[in-house]
Amino acid sequence: MNKTILHASRAIAYSLIVGLVAATAGAQPSDSQSAAACLTHSPTPNGPQASGTSSIAYQEFPASGPLETAWYVTFDHDIGKALFITGAYFMPAPNREFVQVLGRAGLSELFVPYQSGNPRYADLSGFSFDLVEVTARDTGPCGRIVGRDDKVVREVVDKGPLWKNDDLVVRGQKLLLWGTLDAANYNYIIRYEFHDDGTIKFRIAGTAVNLPGQASEPHTHNALWRIDVNLNGHLGDSVYVLRHVETVGSPSWQNAVTPFNGGREGPTDFAPTEFTQIAVVDSRLINGFGEQTSYELRPLYRGVVRHAELYLRNDFWVTVNRPIEQYFPDLLQYVNDEPIQDADVVLWHVTPMLHLPRSEDGVALGSPYANGVALAMWAGFDMRPRNLFDRTPFYPSR
């Protein structure tokens, strides 16, 4: 790879002080807030958990005003596991009960192979690093530090228009929980978003220092997620693939809904022409119109990987939930043809980031030290409800 040439007219002084890079994670340009405009954090249920160390995040929407929807989320973090969700429940209307959506959900592995073939890192399970402690620099003026050991940030933010109909508009809101995994030279920001309309967004960003000694070599960061979907409880869930089926040149198309992998444990792949989505349907949950409720995993891809490891040859996997089966690299052992219809199911999903190093990563030659940091590069996926509500969320009643 060509070396970066520094022009003599630019005298750039690098002084890397490890650990003093202020993270602005969780804040994207569309989520700006001033201290005067902070949204209200809803109080957690009373009891021993209602302290600053509580691992419960409860939020009503809108943040101020009459309750319309709410999220109740439990979370934790651990060495080798980063930040993960242990349960998520959503109330779609004040006159409805909370609906469970998730059991345990989070990263199963972070796999980072380099272009030459070596090294190949297991950035999550291979280390015993923990989340980075957070401070007011991380929370900003409106966020809070929550959970054990000052490692997790909670924010409630405006997300822009939720819907708009000519002069009618509602701005949406969301609850964020995020923490940063210290993976040696790299940091990974792991963020869970719980939206007012029942949507959940899983996001991860790689940032911090490129690998010293191989700072210019391309590599991928593969976030390997394990999602225990417990829609309306852990039993009675079935998994389907939603496909947009179009023949080139035809004016019309069809939508296909088929059982995932024929209704059995196994994999399937994302097809960009098919808008592939994975749906988890509960056997008993219906909305006010009698429509069956589901949650759809909606991928966000710039590209997909097909690495040497067999467990990275597919984009989605589904297995029956077994407590011993926690590790993405062992997936092929877990698949043994069990039915995934009307069962306790787990989704496994790969979200890769391709890192082609550039000058903005801060590589400075001529210095004995690795200076600068790679800017945060995001990947992830969304989970969105279908037929959970009876109407457009937050639409004015007539």
Add this chain to the structure above:
Amino acid sequence: MPQDTEHPASALPVPRSRLTDHERDQAVLVATATLAVLRVSPLDAGSSEATTVLSSVESVDDNNPSTRLAIVTTYDYQSNETIRSLVDLVKGELLTTRKTSGSSAPLAEIERATAERLVLSDPHITEFLEADVDGIEVELLLTRTQDPKDQFFDKRVVMALLKTRSGYLRLPPTFVNLTDLEVVTLDDLHE
């Protein structure tokens, strides 16, 4: 907020408590006691004995609030296998064991200490270090190879990064082969 005094989410499950030190110890005893062919002992430089190391103990959930489960992960150098054992902490029973080929188990404390000692005493490394080695922090990245022709294939290997107060040292790629207890420094510097 609703006007009644009961919180809307008061009936929902509270987070489970984390594993206590006693539960962790119990899980390890149950998991390793029944693995009769394995021995747990510290790595020793120069020793050719195969050893098993304890990598991690973690709690897991089976969506049943009355159970309390843990997974104990160990790595066997002799067979190059990662072993995961699911323990029922309420009954004190080993429920199941899964073995996978290769060293996917997290680094154990003793492995970390051994790798650090080997790196900081290697002459190829010490020549790069400043006089004050107390300011050096060694970070270890567990790495694997898929290539049977690679010298590290089927070995337990970590890459070592050296971090000083001024930042990461840009050294030739440095690996510690924990299976053979040796430090390997690659000649190529990929910049």
